[in-house]
Amino acid sequence: MRAGRVGVKALAPPADLFADFSREKSEAKRAGASAEAAHAAAFDRTRYRERFREHILSSGDSREALRALVEESKTRDVYLMCMCPYRTPEEACHTYLLLALAHEMDPAVRILPEPRPTVPPRRGQPAKRSR
Numbered sequence: 001m002r003a004g005r006v007g008v009k010a011l012a013p014p015a016d017l018f019a020d021f022s023r024e025k026s027e028a029k030r031a032g033a034s035a036e037a038a039h040a041a042a043f044d045r046t047r048y049r050e051r052f053r054e055h056i057l058s059s060g061d062s063r064e065a066l067r068a069l070v071e072e073s074k075t076r077d078v079y080l081m082c083m084c085p086y087r088t089p090e091e092a093c094h095t096y097l098l099l100a101l102a103h104e105m106d107p108a109v110r111i112l113p114e115p116r117p118t119v120p121p122r123r124g125q126p127a128k129r130s131r
Helices: 015-030 035-045 048-058 060-072 094-105
Strands: none
Touching: 015 035, 015 048, 035 048, 048 060, 048 094, 060 094
16 A cells, blocks of 8 residues: 555656667667666666756756655655666666755755565565565
């Protein structure tokens, strides 16, 4: 079950950046890179970090949405999540970038380490933490 809002569109990557990233990632995978390596390569090749940051900072709607989450975090826990099916290498994900921007807006924002993913349990056994 989830509580709270889902999918703050103003904090998503812009369509052109997402398209460039997806294209570069697909090309890297076709060239034989693993999903994780292709993700990291596409992140670098598209200048994702710089372009996403510029997008958020130049959009009034995006700044306001992030500011609202920062304010909400003062009274309760706020979780930012990504749809990537694996842990992104070197924090190459827009959620990490949003966390950094939130901390820049308000240095009192606490960023907690993300929990380690669990390994799906085998029938009749409890879930285990990955290493």
